[in-house]
Amino acid sequence: MAYKITDDCINCSACEAACPNQAISEGESTFVVDPDKCTECKGFHDEPQCAYVCAVEAAVPDPDRVETEEKLLAKASRNKA
DSSP: OOEEEOTTOOOOOHHHHHOTTOOEEEOSSSEEEOTTTOOTTTTTOSSOHHHHHOTTOOEEEOTTSOOOHHHHHHHHHHHHO
């Protein structure tokens, strides 16, 4: 499941720097997650770094983007290449 950034985002950019997949970028009003790049940090870290570093808990799982661990690890392998 990809993560998403909610409207609670304060635009501090901590999540962008923490993302090993470069899946986070600045949007119009908040930072946004590219679900095609997001791996929930599988293959990189034990927990999603965007959620870990977010001071206002604006990085949350996106229930509309549920993926298996196998698929997330496959994306992580592509992102490392």
